[in-house]
Amino acid sequence: MDNYKAYLGNVIYSQDKDTxxxxxxxxxxxxxxxxQGIFKDLPEGFPQENIIDWGNNLIIPGFSDMHVHASxxxxxxxxxxxxxxxxxxxxTYPTEAKFQDxxxxxxxxxxFVDELVRQGTLHVNCFSxxxxxxxxxxxxxxxxxGLFAFTGKLNMxxxxxxxxxxxxxxxxxxxxxxxxxxxxKGNVQAAIVPRFTITCxxxxxxxxxxxxxxxxTPVHSHMCEAISTIKASKELFPxxxxxxxxxxxxxxxxxxxxxxxxxxxxxDDVVQLMQNPNCMAVHCPDAxxxxxxxxxxxxxKLLEMGINLAIGxxxxxxxxxxxxxxxxSTIQHxxxxxxxxxxxxxxxxxxxxxxxxxxGGRYFNKVGAFDKGYHFNALVIDDSNFxxxxxxxxxRLERFCYAGDDRNIVMRYIVGKELII
Amino acid sequence: MDNYKAYLGNVIYSQDKDTxxxxxxxxxxxxxxxxQGIFKDLPEGFPQENIIDWGNNLIIPGFSDMHVHASxxxxxxxxxxxxxxxxxxxxTYPTEAKFQDxxxxxxxxxxFVDELVRQGTLHVNCFSxxxxxxxxxxxxxxxxxGLFAFTGKLNMxxxxxxxxxxxxxxxxxxxxxxxxxxxxKGNVQAAIVPRFTITCxxxxxxxxxxxxxxxxTPVHSHMCEAISTIKASKELFPxxxxxxxxxxxxxxxxxxxxxxxxxxxxxDDVVQLMQNPNCMAVHCPDAxxxxxxxxxxxxxKLLEMGINLAIGxxxxxxxxxxxxxxxxSTIQHxxxxxxxxxxxxxxxxxxxxxxxxxxGGRYFNKVGAFDKGYHFNALVIDDSNFxxxxxxxxxRLERFCYAGDDRNIVMRYIVGKELII
Numbered sequence: 001m002d003n004y005k006a007y008l009g010n011v012i013y014s015q016d017k018d019t020x021x022x023x024x025x026x027x028x029x030x031x032x033x034x035x036q037g038i039f040k041d042l043p044e045g046f047p048q049e050n051i052i053d054w055g056n057n058l059i060i061p062g063f064s065d066m067h068v069h070a071s072x073x074x075x076x077x078x079x080x081x082x083x084x085x086x087x088x089x090x091x092t093y094p095t096e097a098k099f100q101d102x103x104x105x106x107x108x109x110x111x112f113v114d115e116l117v118r119q120g121t122l123h124v125n126c127f128s129x130x131x132x133x134x135x136x137x138x139x140x141x142x143x144x145x146g147l148f149a150f151t152g153k154l155n156m157x158x159x160x161x162x163x164x165x166x167x168x169x170x171x172x173x174x175x176x177x178x179x180x181x182x183x184x185k186g187n188v189q190a191a192i193v194p195r196f197t198i199t200c201x202x203x204x205x206x207x208x209x210x211x212x213x214x215x216x217t218p219v220h221s222h223m224c225e226a227i228s229t230i231k232a233s234k235e236l237f238p239x240x241x242x243x244x245x246x247x248x249x250x251x252x253x254x255x256x257x258x259x260x261x262x263x264x265x266x267x268d269d270v271v272q273l274m275q276n277p278n279c280m281a282v283h284c285p286d287a288x289x290x291x292x293x294x295x296x297x298x299x300x301k302l303l304e305m306g307i308n309l310a311i312g313x314x315x316x317x318x319x320x321x322x323x324x325x326x327x328x329s330t331i332q333h334x335x336x337x338x339x340x341x342x343x344x345x346x347x348x349x350x351x352x353x354x355x356x357x358x359x360g361g362r363y364f365n366k367v368g369a370f371d372k373g374y375h376f377n378a379l380v381i382d383d384s385n386f387x388x389x390x391x392x393x394x395x396r397l398e399r400f401c402y403a404g405d406d407r408n409i410v411m412r413y414i415v416g417k418e419l420i421i
Numbered sequence: 422m423d424n425y426k427a428y429l430g431n432v433i434y435s436q437d438k439d440t441x442x443x444x445x446x447x448x449x450x451x452x453x454x455x456x457q458g459i460f461k462d463l464p465e466g467f468p469q470e471n472i473i474d475w476g477n478n479l480i481i482p483g484f485s486d487m488h489v490h491a492s493x494x495x496x497x498x499x500x501x502x503x504x505x506x507x508x509x510x511x512x513t514y515p516t517e518a519k520f521q522d523x524x525x526x527x528x529x530x531x532x533f534v535d536e537l538v539r540q541g542t543l544h545v546n547c548f549s550x551x552x553x554x555x556x557x558x559x560x561x562x563x564x565x566x567g568l569f570a571f572t573g574k575l576n577m578x579x580x581x582x583x584x585x586x587x588x589x590x591x592x593x594x595x596x597x598x599x600x601x602x603x604x605x606k607g608n609v610q611a612a613i614v615p616r617f618t619i620t621c622x623x624x625x626x627x628x629x630x631x632x633x634x635x636x637x638t639p640v641h642s643h644m645c646e647a648i649s650t651i652k653a654s655k656e657l658f659p660x661x662x663x664x665x666x667x668x669x670x671x672x673x674x675x676x677x678x679x680x681x682x683x684x685x686x687x688x689d690d691v692v693q694l695m696q697n698p699n700c701m702a703v704h705c706p707d708a709x710x711x712x713x714x715x716x717x718x719x720x721x722k723l724l725e726m727g728i729n730l731a732i733g734x735x736x737x738x739x740x741x742x743x744x745x746x747x748x749x750s751t752i753q754h755x756x757x758x759x760x761x762x763x764x765x766x767x768x769x770x771x772x773x774x775x776x777x778x779x780x781g782g783r784y785f786n787k788v789g790a791f792d793k794g795y796h797f798n799a800l801v802i803d804d805s806n807f808x809x810x811x812x813x814x815x816x817r818l819e820r821f822c823y824a825g826d827d828r829n830i831v832m833r834y835i836v837g838k839e840l841i842i
Contacts, residue, residue: 076820076823077819078819078820079816079819080749080770080819080823081770107808111808286753289756289757290752290823293760294760296757296760319749319823319824320823328740331501331711332707332710332711333757335710335711336757337761339713339717340762341761346713348502349501387528387529387532388495395499395500398498398499398501399498400498401498402498402741403497403498403740405826
């Protein structure tokens with residue numbers, strides 16, 4: 001039983017959106033980094049030295065951040081009083097343009113990946129910048145850390161400032177080179193990442209869709225985010241009813257695994273396209289509130305309609321990489337939404353935790369829960385700095401999401417290996 | 422010039438709601454803990470050893486938390502999916518009832534005051550429990566730490582569980598004893614704190630109002646918080662048009678300094694009562710969102726109407742004692758409100774910072790800004806863990822509020838004295 005380990009603690013994970021599995025003072029049995037089951041007792045003769053006793057701490061799955069801009073790490077928490085397009089032009093494009101410098105990319109992406117790990121995000125879907133070499137650097141850093149990740153070179157060939165723009169042909173060519181070279185290594189996979197419809201010509205989108213289909217590559221973009229961007233998109237693509245159609249008819253929505261950030265304003269026919277099991281909509285509560293887009297995703301409605309939902313930090317319009325905080329914000333903001341638009345209830349802890357773990361992790365190979373056969377990608381939560389008696393494990397989980405921070409995460413495991421920060 | 426000190430750093434404070442004063446690389450000159458002015462250079466011969474050089478760090482006023490329940494410190498971040506009255510009965514009243522035990526009060530209030538200081542809250546208006554002795558303990562702890570504070574024994578003689586209720590006469594008697602013994606010591610002052618109209622008989626309210634007038638004691642309560650509580654209050658006090666009238670006609674609204682938490686649902690005549698310069702309304706954004714009250718304070722509207730506004734953490738329905746986070750939440754939640762009710766704009770950093778510092782501190786003697794004659798109650802913010810070049814001090818302040826935490830506060834001063842955590 002040498003390659004078996006048993007992790008003792010109060011275990012919590014999502015079964016489905018409505019069910020949190022809680023196994024207090026139990027052992028997660030792990031063989032070569034893969035969960036074998038959760039047990040109250042171990043078989044007789046199980047080697048004492050293979051037991052990792054986390055005492056009264058909580059053990060939960062690692063978080064999944066399904067929409068984040070690595071290249072905006074430096075601008076978090078600034079310019080928050082601006083509107084989306086102003087904010088992009090004033091802060092974001094100049095910040096991203098700096099990633100032409102490889103040394104800058106190494107430094108900032110290194111800090112970004114460190115911060116992901118510190119916050120307990122073990123699975124991540126992240127934008128780079130338009131720069132090929134910087135995107136390579138990000139891919140390699142994610143790989144080195146052992147994270148489960150999608151990332152790719154950003155595409156944008158129009159409606160962007162002079163200093164931060166590609167020509168269509170070289171954008172397509174370098175994307176194809178990136179995919180061929182970095183299709184999948186370890187648990188990191190190349191993705192196709194058009195910024196959003198406004199900044200991509202139809203020629204570019206069509207070319208990217210062709211690559212997605214040819215290589216079976218996942219797609220990551222923004223959709224139905226703000227009244228202003230929806231309007232601009234409609235003017236640029238008058239032959240399509242909406243942004244979803246632009247993506248769909250260019251083979252970028254559901255033909256391969258597709259992750260669309262925001263999805264705030266969706267008509268019924270867009271909802272129908274997103275009900276494809278290949279698609280996922282990512283709610284980024286803090287980002288959406290900070291850079292006023294005119295609405296909040298109707299999370300409860302989309303959950304009830306069976307759309308795959310996840311949580312994203314969306315740095316830099318989001319300010320914190322903590323997905324635990326993203327869980328609390330998802331619940332809070334859905335409550336505020338409900339106060340003004342009572343037709344959809346607020347979401348609860350079970351639903352938001354599901355989005356942040358099991359549901360968010362669905363494109364990565366068996367992560368985000370502790371079912372048999374899942375990778376043991378886990379966080380140990382020590383909340384002994386909070387006094388309190390006779391609390392349930394669920395109350396402690398809720399308190400960690402609302403009031404805790406990275407200091408409460410005392411261990412991170414990926415495929416059973418300790419991840420050191 | 423022995424009793425002079427000069428604190429060098431990037432100084433920021435509020436002039437008024439629309440004006441943030443920023444003095445980069447400047448000296449705050451302080452005599453015996455009182456600000457004398459802010460200067461680019463010091464007079465010749467100023468003793469080198471009296472200069473405290475904070476380098477590139479920010480120096481800002483200490484925060485004011487104008488509505489918080491010290492007795493709910495243990496329950497933060499739990500039961501957040503419940504409605505207000507359910508949450509009070511399930512979590513709050515049992516938690517508060519434990520403060521009958523003096524040892525428990527010493528321990529938990531000690532932790533509470535430590536956490537206030539850690540989060541940079543130097544001025545606080547806090548509820549205790551109904552217990553006389555626990556309220557003494559809280560008063561003494563605030564005094565020992567040198568905080569500027571209002572606190573008092575909580576009153577409630579009806580509509581509360583059997584185990585957490587006073588009789589009217591003893592409630593009034595012990596409140597008067599508390600006020601006589603603890604009227605003002607150092608910078609801590611006794612307040613009169615009826616919980617809310619629902620839990621107070623008219624006899625109790627009238628008696629408290631009489632005490633307030635007799636001793637010139639400030640009043641602290643909740644008002645216009647939730648649809649459910651407004652309705653219940655209307656049934657209990659059918660002779661009054663609304664909660665504000667109940668307080669007003671019992672001498673508990675504006676006759677002495679008055680601090681009312683929440684003020685979400687106010688009719689025009691209530692707004693008019695609150696326009697009294699003696700009154701302050703406290704916005705508790707996280708608390709209001711967590712324990713769904715049915716609305717969000719229309720902050721911009723009330724600011725424009727000239728009502729004194731402050732920010733409160735409102736632990737335990739709020740989960741974090743950080744008022745920096747309260748600033749970010751105030752802005753975020755006002756943006757979400759604006760998305761659904763566009764008639765009032767969102768508030769900006771200047772307005773929210775003003776609420777959290779200068780405006781929040783108005784009842785305490787000259788705190789919350791660095792005008793000449795103000796107490797040097799200040800925080801030093803070291804944000805060197807955030808990389809970034811060529812940022813303005815205001816961008817750094819904004820980033821601290823959105824993305825920083827207590828680790829960025831490297832020094833706290835009260836009346837010029839270092840406060841050690």
